[in-house]
Amino acid sequence: MELNNDKIYDLAIIGGGPAGVGAGVYASRKKLKTIIITDTFGGQSTVSQGIQNWIGTPEISGTDLARTLENHLRAYADDIVDIKTREKVEVIEEKENKFFEIKTNKKTYQAKTILVATGSHRRKLEAKNADKLEHRGITYCASCDGPFFTNKDVVIIGGGNAGFESASQLLAYAKSVTILHKNGKFKADEITVKKVSAHPNFKIISNAQTLEILGDEFVTGLIYKDVETGEEKEIKTDGIFVEIGAVPTTEFVANLVNLNEYKE
Numbered sequence: 238m239e240l241n242n243d244k245i246y247d248l249a250i251i252g253g254g255p256a257g258v259g260a261g262v263y264a265s266r267k268k269l270k271t272i273i274i275t276d277t278f279g280g281q282s283t284v285s286q287g288i289q290n291w292i293g294t295p296e297i298s299g300t301d302l303a304r305t306l307e308n309h310l311r312a313y314a315d316d317i318v319d320i321k322t323r324e325k326v327e328v329i330e331e332k333e334n335k336f337f338e339i340k341t342n343k344k345t346y347q348a349k350t351i352l353v354a355t356g357s358h359r360r361k362l363e364a365k366n367a368d369k370l371e372h373r374g375i376t377y378c379a380s381c382d383g384p385f386f387t388n389k390d391v392v393i394i395g396g397g398n399a400g401f402e403s404a405s406q407l408l409a410y411a412k413s414v415t416i417l418h419k420n421g422k423f424k425a426d427e428i429t430v431k432k433v434s435a436h437p438n439f440k441i442i443s444n445a446q447t448l449e450i451l452g453d454e455f456v457t458g459l460i461y462k463d464v465e466t467g468e469e470k471e472i473k474t475d476g477i478f479v480e481i482g483a484v485p486t487t488e489f490v491a492n493l494v495n496l497n498e499y500k501e
Contacts (some may be wrong), residue, residue, distance in 0.1 A: 246272045249339055251326050251489075254280025258306045258355035260318075265313040272319045272346055273310070274281035274326055274339065279303025280356050281483075296420075321346075326489045353490060357483035362394060370479075372458025375477045385418070386476045388412050392459065394447055395480035397424040400478040401433045403480050413438045415472065417445040417461060440454035442472075450477065 245347055248264055250257050253275025257482075264271040283299040291297055295304075314320060321420055324341040331337055331350060339346045339380075361367070361375045367375060378380040379393075387410045393400050396418030404414045421443050424428050444464045451458040451471070458473040485500045 239396050244347060245336060245431070246270050246346065246348040248272075248352060249274065249337065249346060249349045250352045250354060251275070251329075251339075252280070252354035252356060253278040253322070254282070254356050254487075255282070256356070257304065257352075258310045260279060260352055260354060261318050261499065262312045262313050265315065268317060272321060272340060272348065274321045274324050274346070276323060276325050277285060277303065278307040279309075281358070328489050329493055331453065331493060345376060351490075353487065355486035357424070357485045359479070360482045360484050362447065362449045362450075362477075362479045362481065366452070367450050368448050370452055370456050373454065374452060375450065375479065377482075379406045379478050382476075382478075383407050385409050386411050389475035390473070391415070391476040391478060392417060392472060392474045393478045395479065396443075397482065398426060398429060399482075400480040401425040401429045403478055404433050405429075407478065408433070408436050408438060411438070411442065415442060415474070416438040417447060419443050419446050419464065420444065432465055444486045 238334065247269040248271045250271060250273040253273065257273060257275060258278065258461050261271060261273045264356065279299060279302055283303045288299060288302060289296050291302060310320065325344050326339055326341050328340050329337055336347050336349060337351050344368060347432060362375065366418065384407055386407070389411055390413045391407055391411045393404050393416045400416055404416055407414050434441065444462040446464050447459055447461050449460040450456060451460065456474065456477055456484060458471055459477065460469055462469050476477050487496060487500050
């Protein structure tokens with residue numbers, strides 16, 4: 238396919254989080270003809286009610302941060318940076334003429350250089366009925382949905398720092414918090430585990446593999462397997478918070494660069 242040089246960008250930035258927006262601002266200052274492609278601005282932070290580690294701002298909500306990022310980029314974009322929102326990149330291919338072709342769910346673009354700034358997305362829970370009951374008692378954000386479970390019994394799946402930090406938040410609202418972890422040893426920092434474990438309404442179940450989420454219209458419990466004994470057990474719960482890590486959003490460059498087992 239013959240390309241029109243007027244439509245070939247110097248740089249294509251994929252992603253509208255802090256990294257992508259920062260790159261867009263600098264690209265504008267350097268007068269690089271740039272396109273930034275993103276579904277939305279803000280990245281994962283948009284679901285946070287209060288961000289307290291954005292240096293220079295004591296506290297800001299995720300939606301407000303997303304708005305300030307977009308406004309900052311548009312203030313410097315002029316006719317240098319083209320901004321495409323509500324578009325998701327499906328695949329990027331390198332053409333024989335050394336340009337890259339970027340196919341989104343709407344259009345196709347060409348660029349000389351690609352900057353991938355798409356971050357990661359939450360790893361989904363692989364258990365029976367988990368997809369059906371997502372947003373019906375299964376959530377992936379304690380800071381967003383924690384207050385909805387005031388005086389309720391909740392379960393957190395995941396024994397890393399994110400799981401224990403979520404437990405710390407939820408203990409301010411919930412009647413009880415139970416962490417299920419598939420291994421015997423936690424990945425979370427020892428000091429964090431010790432601090433959260435001291436709370437009287439907190440419980441740990443180790444060596445637990447979640448098999449099935451129970452409930453028709455809303456979560457009522459779950460079934461897990463003790464990986465040491467093989468015994469299946471049931472827990473009644475009003476809500477499940479999933480904290481089992483994140484997966485890099487890199488599938489659209491899988492045919493372009495070598496990725497490791499973690500898709501990095």
